[in-house]
Amino acid sequence: GAGVSQSPSNKVTEKGKDVELRCDPISGHTALYWYRQSLGQGLEFLIYFQGNSAPDKSGLPSDRFSAERTGGSVSTLTIQRTQQEDSAVYLCASSLGLAGGQETQYFGPGTRLLVL
Amino acid sequence: DAKTTQPPSMDCAEGRAANLPCNHSTISGNEYVYWYRQIHSQGPQYIIHGLKNNETNEMASLIITEDRKSSTLILPHATLRDTAVYYCIVRDPGGVQGGKLIFGQGTELSVKP
Numbered sequence: 001g002a003g004v005s006q007s008p009s010n011k012v013t014e015k016g017k018d019v020e021l022r023c024d025p026i027s028g029h030t031a032l033y034w035y036r037q038s039l040g041q042g043l044e045f046l047i048y049f050q051g052n053s054a055p056d057k058s059g060l061p062s063d064r065f066s067a068e069r070t071g072g073s074v075s076t077l078t079i080q081r082t083q084q085e086d087s088a089v090y091l092c093a094s095s096l097g098l099a100g101g102q103e104t105q106y107f108g109p110g111t112r113l114l115v116l
Numbered sequence: 117d118a119k120t121t122q123p124p125s126m127d128c129a130e131g132r133a134a135n136l137p138c139n140h141s142t143i144s145g146n147e148y149v150y151w152y153r154q155i156h157s158q159g160p161q162y163i164i165h166g167l168k169n170n171e172t173n174e175m176a177s178l179i180i181t182e183d184r185k186s187s188t189l190i191l192p193h194a195t196l197r198d199t200a201v202y203y204c205i206v207r208d209p210g211g212v213q214g215g216k217l218i219f220g221q222g223t224e225l226s227v228k229p
Contacts, residue, residue: 048215056216093217103207
């Protein structure tokens with residue numbers, strides 16, 4: 001079946017511009033997660049959703065970062081006034097649920113963001 | 117911070133078994149051991165997970181020691197396509213860390229012809 005999809009696959013933007021990154025989770029998955037991976041760095045958690053609610057936003061690096069999820073499906077990660085340090089691969093994952101054997105996360109291919 | 121320790125790199129000959137170790141000496145009773153891998157320029161791929169019993173699927177086997185303080189991921193017949201960074205992660209689905217996975221630096225496995 002279809003996996004997690006993300007768009008765009010690559011995005012080049014200028015410093016100071018806003019960007020929106022999209023994630024389509026696996027159909028039926030109620031939980032959705034955002035991570036990012038900077039060049040040569042590990043993966044760091046940003047935020048996760050259960051349904052349309054975000055119980056944990058602790059990984060968002062600044063108030064320039066926000067995310068929303070509507071209809072319990074698609075999620076958008078928005079970065080306002082982008083900075084060069086925002087350049088990274090942004091990864092989305094989804095899971096059936098949060099526990100009870102449903103918590104395994106499946107990742108999308110990522111969006112590669114380059115801020116010039 | 118990651119709660120696991122893995123060697124930064126390992127080599128394996130093609131066709132041989134790859135045994136990737138992971139130490140998680142502070143693991144708690146409710147925490148599962150998960151393994152993911154990341155092939156260059158791709159998103160992480162789920163491999164296997166377990167609580168205390170050994171597990172096997174079509175990709176790999178997971179051996180967890182009786183005291184649960186360490187585990188080994190086994191790829192029985194490594195191929196060149198298994199070259200990747202392998203991450204060992206401990207997670208309590210119902211715990212305070214909630215839904216997130218905390219990745220360490222992983223082990224970079226190089227499978228050589």
